[in-house]
Amino acid sequence: MRASDINRVLDFVRDAFNEASRLWWRFFDWVAVVEWRQLLLTWFFVLVFFGLAGMDGAGIWYVFISAAVKVLAGGKRKAELMARDATAQANVATLERRLMEARMAALQAQVEPHFLFNTLALIGQLIETDPPQAARVHAHLIDYLRSTLPQMRQRGGATLGKQVELSRAYLAIMQARMKERLQVRFDVPDFLGSAPFPPMMLQTLIENAIKHGLEPKIAGGTVAVRAHVVGADLHVAVCDDGVGIDPHADDGVGLANIRERLQLLYGGDAALDITTPPAGGACATIRLPYKMMEAA
Amino acid sequence: MNPSLHGRPATALIADDEAPMRDLLRARLASVWPDLTIVAEAANGVEAVELGERHRPDIAFLDIRMPGLSGIEAAQRLYARSHIVFATAYDQYALDAFEQGALDYLLKPVSAERLATTCARLKARLSAPAPASASTSALAAPPQDIGRQLAQLTSLLEQRGKPDKPAYLRWIQAQVGANLRMVSTKEILFFQSDEKYTRVQTAGTEYLIRKTLKELLDELDPDEFWRIHRSTLVRVDAIAEVRRDLRGRQMLRVRGHTEELEVSRNHGYLFQQM
Numbered sequence: 001m002r003a004s005d006i007n008r009v010l011d012f013v014r015d016a017f018n019e020a021s022r023l024w025w026r027f028f029d030w031v032a033v034v035e036w037r038q039l040l041l042t043w044f045f046v047l048v049f050f051g052l053a054g055m056d057g058a059g060i061w062y063v064f065i066s067a068a069v070k071v072l073a074g075g076k077r078k079a080e081l082m083a084r085d086a087t088a089q090a091n092v093a094t095l096e097r098r099l100m101e102a103r104m105a106a107l108q109a110q111v112e113p114h115f116l117f118n119t120l121a122l123i124g125q126l127i128e129t130d131p132p133q134a135a136r137v138h139a140h141l142i143d144y145l146r147s148t149l150p151q152m153r154q155r156g157g158a159t160l161g162k163q164v165e166l167s168r169a170y171l172a173i174m175q176a177r178m179k180e181r182l183q184v185r186f187d188v189p190d191f192l193g194s195a196p197f198p199p200m201m202l203q204t205l206i207e208n209a210i211k212h213g214l215e216p217k218i219a220g221g222t223v224a225v226r227a228h229v230v231g232a233d234l235h236v237a238v239c240d241d242g243v244g245i246d247p248h249a250d251d252g253v254g255l256a257n258i259r260e261r262l263q264l265l266y267g268g269d270a271a272l273d274i275t276t277p278p279a280g281g282a283c284a285t286i287r288l289p290y291k292m293m294e295a296a
Numbered sequence: 297m298n299p300s301l302h303g304r305p306a307t308a309l310i311a312d313d314e315a316p317m318r319d320l321l322r323a324r325l326a327s328v329w330p331d332l333t334i335v336a337e338a339a340n341g342v343e344a345v346e347l348g349e350r351h352r353p354d355i356a357f358l359d360i361r362m363p364g365l366s367g368i369e370a371a372q373r374l375y376a377r378s379h380i381v382f383a384t385a386y387d388q389y390a391l392d393a394f395e396q397g398a399l400d401y402l403l404k405p406v407s408a409e410r411l412a413t414t415c416a417r418l419k420a421r422l423s424a425p426a427p428a429s430a431s432t433s434a435l436a437a438p439p440q441d442i443g444r445q446l447a448q449l450t451s452l453l454e455q456r457g458k459p460d461k462p463a464y465l466r467w468i469q470a471q472v473g474a475n476l477r478m479v480s481t482k483e484i485l486f487f488q489s490d491e492k493y494t495r496v497q498t499a500g501t502e503y504l505i506r507k508t509l510k511e512l513l514d515e516l517d518p519d520e521f522w523r524i525h526r527s528t529l530v531r532v533d534a535i536a537e538v539r540r541d542l543r544g545r546q547m548l549r550v551r552g553h554t555e556e557l558e559v560s561r562n563h564g565y566l567f568q569q570m
Contacts, residue, residue: 121405125320248463274478
């Protein structure tokens with residue numbers, strides 16, 4: 001025989017074996033869950049049928065095997081099957097709950113009270129000492145709230161350009177507060193402005209960079225936002241040169257929410273990667289399929 | 297030394313990481329209490345302690361959230377010599393604690409009226425004659441009282457972030473090129489030991505790390521990851537189902553990955569409810 005024939009035979013044997021084992025387990029599961037009364041009924045029919053066909057042996061074997069399975073493994077297998085059903089139902093329920101939660105969290109106002117109070121305090125102070133600066137910070141705050149509060153969020157805000165604009169407003173406010181402790185760098189080509197990008201993700205990454213990276217650092221540092229196209233993907237990175245990430249610190253609801261929403265929106269085609277460069281600090285990069293325009 | 301309004305003007309330190317807030321407080325103090333001399337301004341907690349110890353001001357105005365040391369930590373080093381006044385914009389926990397204790401605090405942005413009340417109280421305390429038996433302290437409450445309250449406040453504020461669980465490992469560090477990739481444990485489906493390395497599997501990627509399974513077992517949250525085999529840790533939330541194969545072994549499947557993981561006999565009890 002040639003090698004291909006041997007392979008064909010092996011394939012056939014494997015298929016036959018798989019099929020036989022599948023049928024066996026189906027039979028096993030059926031025996032495990034079926035009522036004793038019904039099982040006795042099938043014994044009667046099988047014995048009569050094979051008896052008439054002159055194959056008493058087969059009927060007796062059937063009775064013997066099914067009785068043995070029922071007695072020895074039936075209870076346990078039944079419990080397993082019920083547990084599996086329960087798990088499957090629980091999985092569906094969990095998935096639905098996660099979907100709902102992710103949507104809710106994205107919809108809810110993500111303005112931190114701390115940020116709002118501090119900014120209002122700053123404006124109040126600037127009104128007395130530097131009114132033109134007070135007006136600028138005030139305008140930035142309005143821009144920020146307009147795109148952050150769900151009630152105010154306009155449609156069509158889900159482009160990279162809009163998200164960058166919102167982030168600039170936020171960073172301008174933070175610069176007014178942190179002064180020379182916060183430097184900002186944007187490296188986002190104009191042509192990427194129209195690319196679709198989910199709302200509030202860039203914002204969350206920038207807030208994290210400041211809150212966990214730069215605010216705890218006495219000297220402060222730089223937040224750099226960079227967007228570029230790699231192959232068919234759009235990469236948007238937020239990097240800081242702050243204190244880095246404590247491996248024992250919870251990653252918080254912000255990052256978990258971004259991952260969840262990327263998963264819901266793009267399946268496996270998008271990801272959030274966190275790295276710590278050798279020079280220190282932290283980089284968070286969102287990768288998602290690049291499109292030039294929002295679908296109509 | 298008995299700081300008194302009668303001998304010399306009172307002195308104060310202002311500590312806030314945000315310059316505009318220092319400017320505001322200085323301006324307000326100048327109009328409410330013109331005699332008060334601001335001897336130093338600090339932009340973080342470390343500086344506050346340093347300047348506080350050097351200048352020994354009568355009063356230290358401390359912002360609570362500052363880099364380096366928090367205002368409360370700084371206060372623990374300074375309260376014996378200086379009267380502490382905290383400042384915060386929004387911090388319900390701290391405010392509740394202040395309301396219960398005898399500590400002074402200001403809400404930012406500091407209003408002129410509130411500051412005037414606080415200053416009047418400070419003046420009264422500073423000019424009150426020190427009890428004959430007491431030390432040279434100018435504080436109304438005994439220092440050990442203030443110290444106890446600060447300690448309570450510190451533990452209160454520390455606990456709030458992480459309620460009752462010890463600090464488990466929440467990020468796995470994996471070398472990817474020149475960078476260290478931080479993989480959140482929430483992304484990880486399972487760990488599998490692979491000779492010298494441990495394989496870390498997420499929905500989309502596989503990483504190899506040098507940490508052994510034993511080390512991971514000690515550092516991870518036992519409610520987050522279960523050991524199902526000598527060489528496998530699986531994320532509990534990711535478990536999809538457990539079934540038996542032809543040889544009667546329990547095989548486990550996780551959401552988001554096709555590989556089946558064997559559950560060893562020793563760990564089979566994990567999946568035998570009912």
